[in-house]
Amino acid sequence: MEKRVVFRSAWLPYLLVAPQLAITVVFFFWPAAQAVWYSFQLQDAFGLKTQFVGLQNFAHLFRDHNYLESFKVTAMFSALVAFFGIAISLLLATMADRVLRGAMAYKTLLIWPYAVAPAIAGVLWAFLFAPSIGIVTYVLKGWGVDWNWIINGDQAMLLVVIASVWKEISYNFLFFLAGLQSIPKSLIEAAAIDGAGPARRFWTIAFPLLSPTTFFLLVVNIVYAFFDTFGVIDATTQGGPGQATNILVYKVYHDGVKAADLGGSSAQSVILMFIVIALTVVQFRFIERKVQY
């Protein structure tokens, strides 16, 4: 799509795009190129000498048990976050689409967690689930559950999943609600006249018609779980206990900033870039085709 009417100037358009391009080059392309460059290098322990080692950093990574483990943890984490985030918000949106009274109030009450920073979401839930003083921990103890996410890896994973899902529900909810409200009422009415009950109407009409929204949210939620949950992890488990919640992006940060392993961390960055590119391509392919069932 192009404009039919355009202005003419030899210099003005360049001046107008210059600020954005300058920032893009200095803070996006240059660092990304550096990440690629560092990923081929090995630095000695004091950062005095660097040596070009080709793909050795990558080869090393794929033999590194911790790194492969981090892939598994990330896959598990993003699958859980995406599944529960989508399922819970779809349920809430379906209910909110049904009720007439108080719909606006429910919407307001359900969307505010979007405004909470991931790190704060982590702190809030970590406090509720704190091993010695947490109020949820207390209730769980009453039920005979021995809760301590500081030492139990599965419980640590559960904690970060809960905090991440809690924050993401509002976003998914809004998109599902918008999707449900755009379904023509005549379809629903026709099905109702033909005797289809609410559950059947949901699964045969609403759910298939929502498939583009669901697919879109799936990609967005996976991206969210991969990158934006850094704050949740850093404010709560910091990747622990052991490697239980050490997702890829946290490992890049930990290896690069805390452990000062420049080459290894950069190689991980490069792999992450490929993952982002793949996810972006999937998302844009989808937007072009507007997947309909």
Next chain:
Amino acid sequence: MVENRPWLTVFSHAVLIIGAITIAFPLYVTFVASTLTLEQIMQVPMQLWPGDQLIANYTQVLTGGSTTGSKAAVSSMLVNSLVIALVIPLGKMAISVISAFAIVYFRFPLRMFFFWMIFVTLMLPVEVRIIPTFKVIADLGMLNTYAGLTVPLIASATATFLFRQFFMTIPDELAEAARVDGASPMRFFWDIVLPLSKTIMAALFVIQFIYGWNQYLWPLLITTDESMYTTVIGIKRMIVGSDAANEWNLIMATAILAMLPPALVVMLMQKWFVKGLVETEK
């Protein structure tokens, strides 16, 4: 509503109420904890009705921070967060609106190349280029400065796209009329394009205000000086040890202060917020 099923309506309300309460529960506990003394919080189980330390706790964090962790006053962190949360959306809009205008309303060599350059940044979130970006900031002497905290985050493909998309919907007749009347491109931009873009700017502002306020990884990397901490970073710095060693009453008061501004923006500007979310993801 296609049929009357009273039980299903009751069920719907029940699910929504349980959902809203579950979602609000952490917030409520946080608020209660911010009104108690530390001793009261340490008593298991913690009481679930507000105590009388509200003013004491909030005064303490606003003026002096915590005693065991970061001692920076939260009031200065709130100022930092506010500066960042205003500069990022305003800067982002300023640079993207003009670059989108150039790409839509001019034909010039390298136009598509520039467009793709901006587009590609979608694939390079700060999380994947942590260390090199940090180095660039350090080399430019921008550590612990507002410029360092904001400038790298104001380039964004999404805002440019949004404006481009919107400009494509402005009728060509307007540009034609402007040209016939002898208006310069910038005159057309100021008098026609910008006023038409108000709605989209309001929506973008809400989303980007929240984005800026909630920044975490970036300020964590480039602020070492307490006076440059943002509120979100401040909370993290107040947590120093295992769960019983922290001054939870103060941490929770800070958490409430950190959540309040973006939550208010979302609730009060709900219309723009929803529009912004849905539009930016198109």
